[in-house]
Amino acid sequence: MNRLADATSPYLQQHADNPVHWWPWGPEAFEEARRRGVPVLLSVGYAACHWCHVMAHESFEDDVLAEYANEHFVAVKVDREERPDVDAVYMEAVQAATGQGGWPMTVFLTPDKEPFYFGTYFPPEPRHGMPGFRQVLEGVTAAWRDRRDEVAEVAGRIRADLAERAAVYGAGTGAVPPPAEADLHQALAGLSRTFDAKRGGFGGAPKFPPSMAVEFLLRHHARTGSEAALEMAGRTLEAMARGGLYDQLGGGFARYSVDADWVVPHFEKMLYDNALLIRVYLHHWRATGDPLSRRIALETADFLLDALRTPEGAFASALDADSVDPATGKTAEGAYYAWTPEQLTAVLGAEDGALAVGLLDVTGTFEHGTSVLQLPADPADRQALARIRARLLAARAERPAPARDDKVVAAWNGLAVAALAETGALLDRPDLVEAAERAADLLIAVHLTADGRLLRTSRDGRPGPNAGVLEDYADLAEGLLALYSVTGESAWLDLSGGLLDTVLVHFTDPASGALYDTADDAEELIRRPQDPTDNATPSGWTAAAGALLGYAAYTGSDRHRTAAERALGIVGALAGRAPRFIGWGLAVAEALIDGPREVAVVGPAGDPATAALHRTALLATAPGAVVAVGEPGTADVPLLADRPLLDGRPAAYVCQHFSCDAPTADPAELAERLR
Structure with a gap:
């Protein structure tokens, strides 16, 4: 039978009615494979994945194909967002064997979890040089039945290869010094x-939002000019x-652009992308005063609240x-977001419709004469644009909306907490700070166990x-800070601090200081995943x-x-060697080299002078600067301890390694010290 009905994952729930007898990942599935003497068919995906839906409709909902799979395999479904460790281990094997990866990921395993055959999406019938999924199943079945020794040899080689790769990051070999100034200049040269220069971003198509690399660039500019x-x-x-x-009507960013010009997106909207982008646009505004970056940060924050906030106060993972x-009654990628000139005219009338076609570059940039909306330049008549956007957004709300993956992921919510807290404070939106606090409350109440x-x-x-x-411990800790x-x-x-103590005890190699993606007492996989490079999010x-x-x-x-x-x-x-893929590490290195600066603001709560110093400190672009604010005599935060007022007035202390300059009561002087 299909065993996914009680899963908390929306992705697994999408497959709960398949005729495939799916098991969730767990020891029971592998014990069943061992008992029956059959291999495991592992399928990994996520709820907002377009090609996952395609393969599900074509193959997993097919009764004949499902009957074959049920007879010859134990089928296991994994939501990669729930089990990033499982995904990482087998994706590494897929990429090593095939030179590429992606989702859905299809892997065939022995009952001992060893992979021996790999792929991603398989069509139901042979197509474009790809074998049909039925062919793959039959081929694997024949190999398992007739060439078991060969399968075991392949599985053993792959496991050994993964073990070799695990040693590349130096666990157990002694500590390596942190990066120096020369390393950061090398990284800048590599990014250059x-x-x-023509289109922005790095490399060619497809283009993903390079949030972590941009954060490094902003910090490097702040420190070096x-x-x-x-x-x-x-x-x-x-x-x-x-x-x-960028969604020019509703705010928020899609996952990536399929072209080099940022025109046609892959339309899924992920919490992690938008949380990271809110913060980096905010930091660009903080550095330059750029009004576009300010607008995008606020609109994207509002998108999080409007489209992704759950009734419990945290944030859902994605929109499909x-x-x-x-027009067709069929499911299609981008149907919610694309427009034709005729549709614009039907909503706006002839005059505003023609204006919208020009402003939003509706020139057939997507499929079947439809366009993804763009805004190449801000118009002189901003009121007209606001009117057009409001009417189109209302009309779009009448369309069938994309499905929402409403599971709450601790790491991604940690990123959202950080973004909303900072944006609310710097752009005078207390509701955003309140949203960050509510999300953090939910994470502590539901995700943090008694131990x-x-x-x-x-x-x-x-x-x-x-x-x-x-990444759950690290990103939530970052959000709480x-x-x-x-x-x-x-x-x-x-x-x-409690979360970081767990990182030190359970995730850190004591000899080298290298970090693992899973705890030392986590489920044992064929290898313990460990990766310092960024993917869609900062590496854990x-x-x-x-x-x-x-x-x-x-x-201290x-x-x-x-x-x-x-x-x-x-x-x-x-x-x-790879600055695009170590961007968050480079940004942290900028903070390390800069100190980071430590700012202690002491003064009565509610005093405008205290608030002015606090705001000035938060506006500082010094890389990774930390800001503490509290009443005089505060003792429970070491940075604030023994920091008196200055002649009875609120004061700010700028320190590095707890060595402080003379205090100041002047926000302008504080800003100068934090350049």
């Missing part, structure tokens, strides 16, 4: 070589905001790429069964380094700072 770094960051941010990647096209460990997901306020991985800097509530700092490794460094700056903890420095050793090795 791949920068697309590099105009090249600021130019690359600004050009990229503007190109993404004006193109089809597909929705029902009202201080995190669960990765929840849904409808019900915790999921899977243990948190490194940002929330503390904005609110001054020390409970957030204490909770962050470097995100943890950043949170450890920030926590050390607040508390040598233990946490040393752990951050040891974790950053890998960044120097990768800075020159």
Whole structure:
């Protein structure tokens, strides 16, 4: 029978009615394969994945194909967003064997979890040089039945190869020094070589939002004054905001652009992309005052609240790429977002319709004469644009909406907490700070267990069964530190410290300071995943380094700072070779080299002078600067301890390694010290 009905994952729920007898990942499935003497068919995907839906409709809903799969395999479904450790291990094998990867990921395993045949999407029949899925199943069945020794040999070689790869990051070989100035200049030069000066971004199509690399560029400019770094960051941010990647009506960014010009997106909208982009657009505004970046940060924050906030107060994972096209009644990618000139005229009338066609570049940029809306330039008549956007947004709301993956992922919500807290504080939106606090409350109440460990997901306020991985601890710790800097509530700092203590105890190699993606007491896979490079989100490794460094700056903890420095050793090795994929580590390295600056603001709560100093400190562009605010005599936050008022007035202290300049009561002087 199909065993997915009780799953907390919306992706697994999508497959609960398949005729395939799916099992969730777990020891029971592999024991069943061992009992029956058959291989495991592992299928990995996620709810917003277009090609996952395609393969499901073509193959997993086919009764004849399902009957064959049920007879010859134990079929296991995994939501890669619930089990990133399982996904990472087998995706590494897929990429090593085939030179490419993607989802859905299809892997055939022995009952001992060893992979021996791989693929991604398979069509139901042979097509474009790809074998049909039935052919694949029959081929694997024949190999398992007739050439079992050969299968075992292949599986053993793959397992050995993965074990060799696991040693590449130096666990157990001793600490490596953190990156130096020369490493960061090498990284800047590497990014310059791949920068697309005409279109923004790095490399060619497809183009993904390079949030972590842009954060590094902004921090590098702030510390060194590099105009090249600021130019690359600004050009990229503007190109993404004006193109089809950005939803010009409802705000928020799609997952990536299929072309090099940022015109045609892959339409799924992910929480993690939008949380990261809110923060980087906010930081660009903070550095330059750019009104476009300010608008995009606010609109994207509003998108999170309007489209992704759950009834419990946290944030859902994603909106689907597909929705029902009202014209055909069939599901199609981008149907919710694309327009024709005729549709614009029907909604707006002839005059505004013609204006909208020109403003929003409706020239057949997508499929079947439809267009993704763009905004190549801000019009002189901003009121006309606002009127057009409001009417089109109302009309679009009448279309069938994309499905929402409403599971709550701890790591991605941590990113959202940081983004909303900072945006609310800097752009005078207290509702955004409140939303960040509510999300953090949900994560602590539902995801944090009594023994201080995190669960990765929840849904409808019900915790999921899977243990948190490194990025969950690191990104939530980062979010709580940002929330503390904005609110001054020390409970957030204490909770962050508890999460980071778990990182030190359960995720860190004691000999080298290298970090693992799973805890030392997590489920044993064919290898323990470990990857310092960024993917769609900051790597757990470097995100943890950043949170450890920030926590050390607040508390003076040598233990946490040393752990951050040891974790950053890998960044120097990768800075020159792969700067696009170690962007968050480079950004943290900028903070390390800058100190980071530690700002203690002391003064009565509610005093306008205290608020002015606090806001000035939050506006500082010094890389990774931490900000603590509290009443005089505060003792529970070490950075605030023994910091008196200045002649009875609120005062700010700028420190590095807890060595402080003379206090100032003047916001302008504070801003100058934080340049």
